Amino acid sequence: MLFNSFAFGLFLPISLLLYWAVGFNRIKWQNVILLVASYLFYGLWDWRFLFLIIASSLVDYFAGGAIGGTENRFRQRIFLYSSIFWNLGVLFLFKYYNFFIDEFAMLFNIQHEYGFNSLNLILPVGLSFYTFQTMSYTIDVYKGRISHSKNILNFLCYVSFFPQLVAGPIEKAADLLPQFNTRRRFDLENTKNGLRQILWGLFKKMVIADNAARVVNIVYAGSENYGSLTLVFASLMFFFQIYGDFSGYSDIAIGTAKLFGFKLTKNFNIPYLARSSTEFWQRWHITLTRWFNDYIYFPIIQKNIRSARRRNYAIMITMLLIGLWHGANWTFIIFGLLQGILIILERTPLTKDRKSSLFHTHIVPRPIGIILTFVFITASCILFRSQSIGEAWFMFKRIFSFEHSPALTQFLDKRFAIFLLVLIIGEILTRKKDFPLLNINRYISRPIRWAIYYFFIYIIFRYAGPTENFIYFQF
Amino acid sequence: MPDQPKTSSIFNFKASQIQFLKLCFWFFTPVVIIYIILETLAVGLPSNFKLIGTYLKENKDNIEVLILGVSKMQSAVNPAWMDRPTLNLASSSQHLSDDFKLLKGTIDKLPKLEYVAFEISNLHLEIPLRTQNYWKNNIYLRFYGVNAFDRPTYFKDRLIFLSNPTLFFYQLEDHYFRHNEITEYNKYGFDTNRYMGYFKTMNYDEEKIENSNFMTMSYEDPEVFQENSNLVFEMLDFLEAHNKKVIICTVPIYKTNLKRSNQKAIHRRDSILEIAKKRYNNVTILSKEADTLNYGVRDFKDAIHLNPDGAKIFTAQLNHLIDSLDQASSKRSK
Helix, strand or coil: CCCCCHHHHHHHHHHHHHHHHCCCCCHHHHHHHHHHHHHHHHHCCCCCHHHHHHHHHHHHHHHHHHHHCCCCHHHHHHHHHHHHHHHHHHHHHHHHHHHHHHHHHHHHCCHHHHCCCCCCCCCCCCHHHHHHHHHHHHHHHHHCCCCCCCCHHHHHHHHHCHHHHCCCCCCCHHHHHHHHHCCCCCCHHHHHHHHHHHHHHHHHHHHHHHHHHHHHHHHHHCHHHCCHHHHHHHHHHHHHHHHHHHHHHHHHHHHHHHHCCCCCCCCCCCHHHCCCHHHHHHHCCHHHHHHHHHHHHHHHHCCCCCCHHHHHHHHHHHHHHHHHHCCCCHHHHHHHHHHHHHHHHHHCCCCCCCCCCHHHHCCCCHHHHHHHHHHHHHHHHHHHHCCCHHHHHHHHHHHCCCCCCCCHHHHCCHHHHHHHHHHHHHHHHCCCCCCCCCCHHHCCCHHHHHHHHHHHHHHHHHHCCCCCCCHHHHC | CCCCCCCCCCCCCCHHHHHHHHHHHHHHHHHHHHHHHHHHHHHHCCCHHHHHHHHHHHHCCCCCEEEECCHHHHCCCCHHHCCCCEEECCCCCCCHHHHHHHHHHHHHHCCCCCEEEEECCCCHHHCCCCCCCCCHHHHHHHHHCCCCCCCCCCHHHHCCHHHCHHHHHHHHHHHHHHCCCCCCECCCCCECCCCCCHHHHCCCCHHHHHHCCCCCCCCCCHHHHHHHHHHHHHHHHHHHHCCCEEEEEECCCCHHHHHHCCHHHHHHHHHHHHHHHHHCCCEEEEECCCCCCCCCHHHECCCCCECHHHHHHHHHHHHHHHHHHHHHHHHHHC
16 A cells, blocks of 8 residues: 555554544553554555565564573573574565576576576565664664663554654664553644645655656666667656655655654654765665664673774675665665675775764765765766666766757756755745644634645646556665 | 543543544545535546446447557547448556456447457567556446456446546646646547657657657566467467457558567567467457558657548558458358
């Protein structure tokens, strides 16, 4: 069920009404409703996916319980490794097996001799998201950061909470799980803000991302027919497509969670204003970066926090894994490596002073830093969009062929430019807020406010691009 | 929480929730009312789908020829000029799989159906299957009574405006505010005024057209080709099992565009046509893609679509082929 579908438009109010109708003292019933709603939401994609999410939830619930239930460090480690083995095994099987087996067979040219065959498996929607979420639980229980969950219903809700189930934000157990244990407050202002955030998210997804996708899909389908400027323009559009798509999804998810009295973590913070690659990753898919920081980067550097070599190694491993997280393709691996290299360069001290790096000193003026970062990110997005290294390489070669671009004018759309400006100016002017429409009631009267909402609804209906799947579902 | 009622019944909303529900009611009521108005207006818009649907309903017992394909075929066959009662269900961006669904959904409704003509144009087999719901599925259901969803249908599947709000908003604005519609549909849903296009803008100047930089689709995908070819054979098996005569058409393309087309894709397509002709006795090919003798620049609306003048020629050619097939089969039966 897509957030921008008619079905979700019915599903949300019905589940919301039932959820609040059972009353505030009935946390258990509210959680039952949430769990049923979440499994329905997920099962409507493909009911077979439910087996996997339930199995993953149960494995981690019992592993967490076993870790919390013993003081023996060795046994705790066994349970932790079992949980990690299961989670990474499932992820590997569904997401990476075919890639690695194909590459391995091709590398040694042994496909026919040993019968190395790809598996015909569908990648369950949102697998990477909920797998990382459940892994964070067992690791945190093992590290003693949280105590293990004693309530299986609440734990199942934590793993499958439908607003953020299929494309995040990736919530750490310490942040989300306790919210299922406590009584929820219906806060009228918070609920209204939830609806406003959903509206803003729909605008980003349906007007910005889907219209940008129209250009991107046409140009990328026949890149050999287009000149350099058109390809640059399509790559720029792809940045806004993926940003509108994913941050729009996150806004809808966070807004929906608010309606149920939950607070999810902010996932985007105007990434196109980042002045360095390091800062970009602090603004883009924040919850994923935080996950990799907590469970990969910091554990590597903590043994010797002052070692530059160890830090660089940690950065490369982290960014490589972030790249690989996005998909089983060399394009994502190279994407991660490039990001890692740039972050290392930014963080390498220019003098003996550890804090003399470009990242710390801000020698480059902010506007130039923003432009350079944006150019780098947009360029690396070509890797993100291309199906293969060959396709990406062809795009780069074609861009630098400086071929004339007569077709560019057919893709320039004044109306879309205005919508893009609304997005950018709106976000920049309200950059201290979570989203531009937050608490709009504090400074705009109701009639004008409602006129703005109706206007956005009109824009969404009138100018939405052709429906595109949320890009991050595939991850 | 002072305003929380101490009752064990469900639906014990507190005051702030009641207030929220009221706000939602007042906010969304105009949205729903406006939607109902828009839906009503969208259904009332003059459209070829509606006319085709009405024609299908009224003449289903007489129709003998069914036309399927994309906009090329839609603009190439005017049922008014056909000798036999003909239904043209071709429409823009209609994938072969959509054609097949329409065929399966209508074949039992048309007792006299004898010929099915569908299009396999130069790049037809390179276009991937749709992974998303196609907005025209709502149209097919509403006007033709054909379920192309591959699942049971619900109330929302019959809503026209919701199927493609952007398009219908545009059409409503065109119809009620801009008044710049130039379509003139006949009762078969064929646009008899479909002249306005790139070639008319160029004043049918062949030199200008030759030198202009119009888009030529050169997209190719051998994997997609394989899938679509399987679909063609599935469709032909189905038609053979239903004892229908099949005419696979390639519609004229303007010479400049044909030259620029992806030749590999055309060769691949031709190989499928060859196999189909050899494998199935009921299949005939009407290949007019490269016909530069009968079609001049003034018969085209743009590089790939015929205008009504071109349609007159193509429809006559189709008629002629059907006549000759009839004669051949009557000779065989004697």
